Each structure stands twice: as C-alpha cells, then as structure tokens.
C-alpha cells in the first residue's frame with residue numbers, strides 16, 4: 001500500500017528527529033500543535049514538509065477537544081516550544097492546530113487561545129481527520145482515529161473528508177479495564193499498557209473494548225462502500241488491534257508504524 005509506505009517514511013523521519021533534531025541554517029519552520037486528551041505533541045517541519053524536530057508530553061489538560069486546564073495547557077505547549085527552539089536554535093513562529101470533528105466554536109476558540117497563549121502565530125486550524133489525511137493521502141476509504149477519550153471516524157471520497165463522527169471509547173477505557181483486571185491505579189495501568197512488551201498479554205483482556213470500538217466503526221460505515229480502514233491515534237499502537245477490528249468488520253484494516261504521530265505531523269504539514 002503506497003499510502004502507508006509514504007506515511008511510514010515521514011513518521012520514521014519524525015521519530016528520528018525527536019531524538020536528533022535537524023538544524024538547517026536560514027530555514028523557515030512550521031509547527032503542528034496537537035492538543036489531545038492523553039498527550040500533547042508538537043511537530044516541526046521545514047518548508048518542504050520534512051520533519052525536523054518534535055516533542056511530546058502526556059498530560060490531562062484537554063478532554064475530547066475541550067481545554068479543561070487552560071493554564072496547564074499553555075505551560076506545556078510553551079515548555080515544549082522552548083525545548084524545540086533550543087534544539088533548532090531559532091524562534092518558532094507559525095503554528096497550526098487541529099480540532100476533533102464536532103468541536104463547537106467555544107472549544108475551538110480555547111484551543112486557539114492556548115496556541116496563541118504559548119506565543120505562536122496560529123496560521124491554520126483544521127479538523128483532525130483532514131490533518132491525518134495530509135500525511136496518509138487516502139483517496140477513498142475510512143480513517144479511524146482511536147485516541148484517549150474517543151474514536152473518530154472519517155469517510156473519504158476522492159481525497160476529501162465527506163462524513164465524520166466521534167464517539168466516546170478509546171485508550172482511557174482500556175486503561176480503566178487494565179486497572180480493574182490487574183488491581184493497578186489508572187496511572188500504573190496507563191504506563192503498563194504503553195509498553196509494547198505487554199501488548200500480547202493485554203490483547204485478550206482488551207478485546208471487549210476493541211470490539212466495542214469496532215461496533216462504533218460499523219455503525220458509521222455500514223452505508224458506505226469502504227475497502228480499507230486506516231487506523232491512526234495513540235491507541236492503535238496496541239499490537240494486534242488491527243487484526244481484531246479487521247476480523248470483526250470483515251474489511252481490510254491497516255495502520256502505519258507509529259499511528260500516534262500521523263495527526264500531529266499532518267497538522268504541521270497543513271501550513
């Protein structure tokens with residue numbers, strides 16, 4: 001699948017620049033700010049759309065597109081921005097941000113204020129599936145974004161998002177299930193789940209949540225002709241999630257190497 005090959009190339013480049021930023025004298029940089037329920041990601045690209053640096057932090061300052069800790073959100077974005085500026089030895093000015101589909105004007109205003117409050121010049125605000133598709137370049141199919149709080153479904157026709165839906169159920173629910181099953185605190189369960197070495201053991205425990213996610217997807221795509229489902233969002237890092245969804249829906253389901261970075265990169269690429 002050519003879309004995935006291209007997407008994986010950009011993601012690998014980005015992952016390497018998180019460790020080793022690429023400084024280029026005189027270049028103009030664009031920053032994508034992804035304010036998620038579980039994680040805040042900043043991705044920096046050059047004018048040609050190549051990733052040059054990135055940073056992220058797990059945080060509980062946004063819930064499903066709604067900023068619940070305004071000062072906390074600004075502090076984190078500012079801290080990540082300062083780190084990236086030191087890495088690149090420049091001042092980052094132009095930024096874009098994304099909003100989950102269905103976010104109302106008030107919530108998108110808060111996201112805008114966080115980005116501007118961290119001293120960025122906000123030059124673009126787009127919806128998350130459109131951002132993800134800047135990197136995936138899907139012409140026809142569905143992009144399913146399984147994040148912390150919600151599962152978002154976007155249907156694409158001729159490269160454009162024609163239908164979106166967003167419903168509760170995501171990685172947070174999985175962590176709650178793990179906390180219950182393993183008698184761990186929520187935080188311990190989160191950290192346990194994020195370690196790839198635990199995924200094989202966790203998959204059967206999380207199967208009911210994945211099947212619930214599959215039924216949400218089924219509800220929104222049942223009237224569409226979908227040949228391929230593309231998974232993005234941090235929860236899709238779970239090894240084997242794609243197999244359960246594919247079996248449940250009977251539709252080919254694929255994911256990039258690191259599904260968590262697709263939307264943040266697409267946000268930067270949108271500028």
Ligand code: ATP
Pocket residue numbers: 035036037038039040063064065146147148149150151170171172190193194195196232233234235236237238260
């Ligand atoms: P939302 O889209 O609901 O606002 P978000 O944007 O914060 O949330 P993402 O950053 O896409 O969502 O994903 C966060 C979720 O991904 C969290 O539940 C987190 O535990 C989960 N996650 C991150 N890395 C992994 C991993 N390696 N394995 C399993 N789950 C992971």
